[in-house]
Amino acid sequence: MKTSLTAIGILALSGFPLELAAQEAAGEQSSEENRIVITADRFIMPALRGIKPERSLDESDVESYGSATVGEFLDEIKAQNGDEDPVFLVDGERVAGIEDIEDLPAEAIDALDVLPRGTSQMAGGVPNRRVYNIVLKKQLRSAVVTSSARFATEGGWAEGRGEIALTRIAGRDRLNAALRYRDSDALLESDRDLAQPALARDLPIFGLTDTADIAAARTLKPDSHVIEASLAGANRLAPWLSASFNLRGRWSRDDSLNGLANALFTDAGGEILRAYSRAPLEQSFAFDSASGNLVLNADVGRWLISLAGQRNRSARSFEADFAPAGIAAGPRLPAGVDPAVEPLDAFFAITTGRSNSRGATDGVRLNALGPLLALPAGDARVRGALEFRRDTQTSVSDFGAGRRLRDVSRRTRGGEIGVDIPIASARQDVLSGLGELNMSFDYARSDVEGAGVLDRITIGTLWQPIAPLSITASFERANLPVPVEVLGDPLTITPNIRIVDLPTGQTVDVDFLSGGNAGLRSATHETRRFAINASPWPEIGLNVFADYRGETLRDTIGFVSSASLPFYTAFADRFVRDGAGLLIAVDGRPVNFARQEREELRWGASFLLPIGGSETASPSNSADDAGSDSYIAIPPGAGTRLQFVLAHTLALRDRVFLSDAASPIDLLEGGAIGLGGGRPRHILDASAALSARGQGIRMATQWRSASRLITGNSAQDRLDFGGLATVNVRAFTDLDRILQPSGFTKGARVSLSIINVANDRQIVSDDDGVTPLAYQKAYRDPIGRIVEIELRKAF
Structure with missing residues (x-):
């Protein structure tokens, strides 16, 4: 109601x-x-012609979502379809990714075709994914300014956003520049009705009059600032050659509070007491990144050759105040210091832990797709790829145990080959009772430095017995290397993370360790x-x-969890307790699980x-589509x-x-x-x-x-x-x-x-x-x- x-x-x-x-x-x-139904040719690469989309959305459909950008609209469609990383085509041509088009205004879309799952490899992408073909308007010149304000109805939090985007589309050429800013307020625990753990009364307590002081010193959401800038475009360099590119930069800062430090002290009379700091522990996180991608698509006869290059750089820094938890009689306070009168912040062993990391990725990939031989049901198409990639991660951290340096560098060289074989085709009048039936086979092999030779095998089928019905099936077995950042991320310690210690049933605040694990093994996914x-x-x-x-995932990578009892047994050394059995630290760095089903x-x-x-809907076909045999009913x-x-x-x-x-x-x-x-x-x-x-x-x-x-x-x-x-x-x-x-x-x-x-x-x-x-x-x-x-x- x-x-x-x-x-x-x-x-x-x-x-x-x-x-x-x-x-x-x-x-x-x-x-x-x-009713006027337009049957129109769409821009589409030859390998996908004849495949009927599962969904076709026109300009009015796009408008019904109320999305501001192409990226927002595609996120909605992906969520509805349950898709993960589909292959994106723009006017039938492969682009590096959604980054090429996500900042375009939603009004730039003339139509969207969602092709069946399993068509991605036909477009030179990762198998078992869909293809999204975005058809852009022929002409568009716009400047869009967006401003928004968000706030929580319970109070305590607000966020402001702003964006400027400039767009020019002229036929197959396009250029888009965007600048956006986001500013979010910090949300404190005291802004919500949150109960705090009861204070342990085994010792005299100083510096804290009420647990509400703890709530005012802990953030639920950080104070956050983000600036992003992008430049993306495409150009028809020659009738047979086109290029697309995107450049992106991001600057972000998060600041939060991690509660009050507490430690044991011995007063001048020899009595042990527990004291809390007056100033909260602070934490900050910064992330800067810059990336660039370039794709060249060339039509060489009946073959499509594409060359894609990428260059990514990122830098992260993390700082957190922390104090070692007292597990024995603490330091003696100087004579004349009365903890009931003056703050003891100066006597806490508070230190600031720091970590920094820099990551870099450089890669180039050459793809080729084209007909191999003519079969009764159509051309058997073959695709191949060669790839070279270099990933590096350099990090340094210091959280009280000395500086820790990590330097991970990995080169990957690999190739893959695949073939699509048409079995039946009603268009070619071959086993026409079966409609359109295709089989695909893909094999990839990579030599990954430090991980050895890894393989991927994919078998799939796409069957469209009648125009409104498609059936797909696939099997894939892939060896996956551990991501470089998971191997080389710096060790960090975040204090006062609140968890339930399952063996005791207590809610406790612990120091949580995170970072990379150089001992992880490559995973196998079926x-x-x-x-x-x-x-x-x-x-x-x-x-x-x-x-x-x-x-079925073997040696899959996961994280040590404090929310399940089996972890306390299997990874007992990851849960650190003091002399009284109180859980004070959890090492949550990633581990290999034997298997997941x-x-x-x-x-x-x-x-x-x-x-x-x-x-009346406007047809989106043009002279460029002459000879296309992909016919799509546009509502x-x-x-x-x-x-x-x-x-x-x-x-x-x-x-x-x-x-x-x-x-x-x-x-x-x-x-x-x-x-x-x-x-x-x-x-x-x-x-x-x-x-x-x-x-x-x-x-x-x-x-x-x-x-x-x-x-x-x-x-x-x-x-x-x-x-x-x-x-x-x-x-x-x-x-x-x-x-x-x-x-x-x-x-x-x-x-x-x-x-x-x-x-x-x-x-x-x-x-x-x-x-x-x-x-x-x-x-x-x-x-x-x-x-x-x-x-x-x-x-």
């Missing part, structure tokens, strides 16, 4: 034409003859996927899908229902449209074996490898959108089922993590629809977003209904409900 009222209220405030939409629906004929996608009712854009994924099924549906009259642009997306993820299995001899940790039955508890068996994502000519409203919700965490040896020793449903709403409208049209309102749009409308947070409780201090609701979601107002002006 609250959600419905909120949605209706936002619609009323935005002036959304509900009555107009109803009138259009009633006044216009709905017969099929009034992945099995089977997916079905169907569009049985094109008139309303109905799309149904099911995607099964099974994985995961299976999940994701299924759902989406549809788009035009309401009222339709507008007509509609004055008002209603869109629904629903996806359900069912976890079938998720088990971790810390060692070959250990019993499995079942993440679906009370096990955990992280602080978040066990994995929910069900995740439901749904969204609904109503849009019409420059204004709309979108509602998205996610529900996660309950899970549990076994904390002892009996069924009663457990924590229950309640189910959680969150709802986000976004409404937007062109200003000239709610204000008198003027020069200012032209091209201006205002948006109102509410994140976590009901301000719900996950509830964690033990068998007695008590929530451990480390699992309080504000720790699960510090900010809570967020309201954002955004003003965007396009010139």
